[in-house]
Structures are given as C-alpha cells and as structure tokens.
Amino acid sequence: MATMKDIAAKARVSVSTVSLVINHRDKGHVKPEIAEKIRQVADELEYHPDAMARSLRSGRTRTIAFISDQVATTPHAGEIIHGAQDAARQLGYMMFIIDADGERNIDSDIGQALGWGVDGYIYAKFANRYVHVPPMLEDSQVVVVNAQERTAIHPGIAPDEVGIGHDATKYLIDAGCRRIAYIGCDEPAIAQFGRLQGYRQALEEAGLPFDESLIIRVSYGRPALEAVCALLDQTHPDGVFAFNDARAVYVYDYAFKHGLTIGSDLSVIGVDNHEVICDTTVPALTSVELPHYEMGFWGACKVISMIEGGDPIAEHRATPSYHAATIPTVSGDEWPTLIPCAIIAKQSVVGEVS
C-alpha cells in the first residue's frame, strides 16, 4: 500500500503538504496546482489512508461496535444491523459486530473493543426487553436499541408498542370491523402489555365495548391453534388483531377449515410484516412492521452524534435506504425515544384490493 511518503516523493513535496491536501485542509495553504498534482499522484498510486496510523495520532478510530444477543434467532434480526451499518457507512464509520450470544460472558469481547479504542457502542436486543448495559461500558458512548433500561442512563429507541396496538385496531375499526378479537402472547413482555393497552385505547376511542372473551394469550403449536379455533367458534369476531404474524396464521388455518375467506368474511392484521409469512399467505397478510432498520439507523446516528456532535439525520448527512416508519431526529429529549410503526397494507382486511 502506498503511503504519504510515497506520494510526497513522487510529487516532490513533503509529507505534511500531502497530509494537508489529503485531508482537504489545503485551501489557502497549498498552491492549487501543487494540490492538484498531489491528488493526481495519490490516485495513480491508489492511495488509501492508513486508518490505524491516523487513529493512533488522533485518538479516535471512527469505528463503532454493535453488541447484541442472538444476532440470528429472531425474524428480521438482521435489519437492525443493516440500518446501523448503513448509517455508519454514510458517516464514515466502520462497524464491528459483537455477539452476546445468550448468557456467555461478553466482558472479554468488550475488553477487546475497548482496547481497539472503539468510539461508541450500540447495545441492541432483538426483542424489546428491559436490559442492563454492561458496567464496563460506563465510560463509553452507548445507545440502547430495541430495548429499554429501567432507569434513564443511556439514550435509547424502542417501538411504540401502544401505538402498534392502537393503530392496528383502529385500522380494523376503520375498515368496518365491530367485534375485534386480540390474539396475544402468553409471555409477560413489554410488547404484550403495550399492544393490549393500545387495543383497548382504540376500542374506547371508537366507542366500542372492551370484551374480555375476545382476548386470548397463546404460544404456538397445536394448543395455540386449538385455542384460536375455539375463540373464533365461540365469539365469531369480524376482525382479529394478532400479536404477530405467526399467530395470525392460525386464523388462516381456521378460515381454510371452515371455508371462510380472509379479507372479506374475516379481517386479520398481524405484527412483524414477516416476509416469509405475509407474502406467502393467500391472501397476503396485512401487518404492522417493526421498524428494525430504522431503529438501527437511528442508533448509529445517535451514537455518532454523541461522539462528534451534530444531528446527522436533521442535517441529512445520512439518508436511510429504506423506511416504512419515519425516523425521529437524534436531538429529541424523549426517553426512550419511541418510534411509531407503519401498517403495511396487503389483502387480509376488508376493503383492501386483492
């Protein structure tokens, strides 16, 4: 690899002049024709600055690390990484991946990152959970993504779970549904509480009664399918809001068994917009998309803004390559920042084109 020394020799100038030009600090310091010459030689030699040497001098590495549990195990997991990497890249940062992998001790991994002089950390979970950021990171810049601390220590972003329940339910109400069932999750999770609360809110706003018998909490497999079938048999709702797409599938199974048509006899909406389900089912399942990409994107922008100031999102220095949900700016003082989620309309709700 060519170094500044090589360029200096070939352009017959000193390294410091080269440094000025390479770092765009030549205006008013270096004669334009010399600067031009240097740039040209740099191109010829395919010069790439040695990031290590630069960092050694500057004390900053322009790297961030993405720490997470179970990169792999959750649908759409990768989107958070994708969004974070996308923002980091646009802002000139490289991103390390550190997998916390369940219960394994990650202190040594974090130690390695600290040794590298990583400038900031994204601490992410793949399901919206309460978390503790490892104490080793207390002197570093940290942002929490898709998770929540119990007390406000680090800035963070998480989906607006109440909004999800509210918007999905309202979407069914607006489509004409009057008896809306909720197929919940049987674990005590932030998402479950929030979505149920939003469901109640939307019913209330519309003047519809809240009916306990329209609600179940299930896991997966045969018991879940049977519970869903029993619920539908007994209560005959005209709309179903499912905790997620996987649970919404049981409504399809029920419909197939009973010759009902989803999207006309019965409306269904899920959460996740999980491609493998939503674009495979017939008719395609309308679903609320969790803004994974957007949260990752926000997280990287946020931590980089903490490192070097500014608001990359407000200043349009980073542009998302994808977004269904609107990405909040980084300068808000909400804690945690809640991001509203978008409904991806397909064909499982009355009135949608099919």
Added chain:
Amino acid sequence: MATMKDIAAKARVSVSTVSLVINHRDKGHVKPEIAEKIRQVADELEYHPDAMARSLRSGRTRTIAFISDQVATTPHAGEIIHGAQDAARQLGYMMFIIDADGERNIDSDIGQALGWGVDGYIYAKFANRYVHVPPMLEDSQVVVVNAQERTAIHPGIAPDEVGIGHDATKYLIDAGCRRIAYIGCDEPAIAQFGRLQGYRQALEEAGLPFDESLIIRVSYGRPALEAVCALLDQTHPDGVFAFNDARAVYVYDYAFKHGLTIGSDLSVIGVDNHEVICDTTVPALTSVELPHYEMGFWGACKVISMIEGGDPIAEHRATPSYHAATIPTVSGDEWPTLIPCAIIAKQSVVGEVS
C-alpha cells in the same frame, strides 16, 4: 488508559522490559521478581494494550471483514454472521460488517477496510449464487461463503444442494412414501437445479419411477397455492418435497381445505427449517436445515487459517456453539467445499412422533 510508559515509570523499568512481560516473552530475559512486579503494576493500572498501536507496528490487525449483500432480507440471514463472529471471537479476531446492499458500489467501503489493514475477508451471499469477488480484494485473503465462483479463485463453502434433494426425498421414501411430488422454485437457481437432481437420484436409487407430472415450479401467492392444489388434486401423491418451507405451507393449506391430516394422510418435508414456519405450523414441519451458522463458522476459520496457518477446526481451537450439520475441517482440498445438510425431524412425515 494507562500505557506501557506509565507502567515502566511506576515499576522503575524501561518500556521494552514491560513489553516483553506483557507479551509473555520474558522467560529467560526478565528476572521473575521484576516480571511479577510489572504484572502487578499493570493490573493496578488496569492496563489494556492499545490494539491500534500494536497493529501499526506489527502490520496485522487481527480483524476480518464480513462483506455481504442484503444482511437483512433473507430468513436466517443472521446465522452466517453469527457463526463467523463466533469463530472469529474464539480465535481472537474482531469482525467488521460491510453491507453490499444490492447494487450499490461497495468499492469505497472496501477501500476503508483496506485502509484499516483488515487481515482477511469473508465474502458471503444469503442465497447460494454465482458471484464475482470485487477485484479490489485480489491481494487480500478472501473466502467465499454460501456462494460459488465460476472458477476456482478463492476457497469457498456452499450447501450440498444435490444432497439436500436426495436426503429429503430418501427420508420420505424411507417413511414409506411411493409417489413423491416436488414443489420447486420457478427461478433458475443453483439450489433449484441441485435439489431436483438429488430428488431424481433418490428415486432412482429406490427403483421408483421419475414422473414429470409430479413436479411443479412455483413462486408465491395465489397462483402458487392454486398450482399446488391442482397438482395434489390430480396426482394424489403420498409425499411432498418442497423447495422451501414457505412453499410447503401451501400443502398445509390444501390439507386444511380437504380435511386431510399432514403427517398421516400426507407427508411433507421442506427446506430452511425456518423457525417462524416450522415451529408454528400444526403439525410442526420437518425440514432440511441450511447450515448457515456452520458455513459462517467455517468461513471465519478458513480465512484465519489462511492468515496465520494451522487448522482451527481440526485443532479444536474454535468450537461451534451450535451445529446441526457437521462442519468440515479447513484443510480439505475440495473446491468449493460442500457441506451436507441435516434433516430436522418434526411431525409432518408419516411415522414421526406427534
């Protein structure tokens, strides 16, 4: 952060002595009591070596970069990353993520990585495709994962697609199926050709006839569902091998409509072992798992072995935290290395417990 200089001052020795001790090269060079003193001071000061400074000197960074298209878009995408990071971590390497994100030009990202002095690269795809490794990487250590070059330039690993078709079909045959349909993919892909070939092979081995009318190639949505229903109506197979789990779902839909029971009236096997489908359907879908974690793990071990020699897998210096498929050693000379895939038995094939 404390530096060697600080330690040297406090222990009243020179930095080079400290360096020797810190790097465990003190045997026979440094008096044990002095070494002990230095270690103690290092502990007191919570010394962590500055990885950057070290790399600047040694020319090696102990980092690799994972370059891939669309981290996010494919089911199980993250598993490859997970496996690679897991191996890298155990071998003392940190891993950068670089997302190629479709058609965007990644040369500048690779340039950045080259500037960092990244020691090696994993070039991965999330669907088994033919690829060209970017020419910029020609002087670097590169391993291709879940993809294939048309000519042998870099070592690589990919799923044994023929084996998948063969094993899945044989699994159905062994369970007693005699008329086995194949629901294929309508795109010309390595996976489609390979799995179909394996399907034919297994039939032949079992002395069963190959019947074109038992084969369809479909995409998703209503046309796919209708094609599957038509196939099953006309040919009444007793087993179905589906290109992937998503396509296998249409067989379930058909069964629900016609009151058939999957796993007794009709056996189905898919590919992907996609959690969201296989553990959600009733009965749970038996599926061939693509060894994403394993391929990522192998890829990191391979590229690190190219950097520093040895065979981390054979020498048990890296241990996978998960594997359904057996991970080949890194020293084989097969090109590309084909990794056999495991069948994850659940309840959708005759004779499985339910």
Added chain:
DNA sequence: CTGAAAGCGCTAACAT
C-alpha cells in the same frame, strides 16, 4: 505557501 520535526503506543533490533 511549504517543509522539518515531534510524537501517538508499541515492537524489535541492537547496546550495554
């Protein structure tokens, strides 16, 4: 406007 030189933290060849 341009160059010389110090030094970031560390390693390794060379002196003592």
Added chain:
DNA sequence: ATGTTAGCGCTTTCAG
C-alpha cells in the same frame, strides 16, 4: 538481564 533507540504512517505545530 535490562535499556536504548528507531521506526510503523500519520497529524500537527512551528520555522522558514
């Protein structure tokens, strides 16, 4: 057995 010293490639004063 320990210390001295010369860089690795770069940025950043400070001199000219």
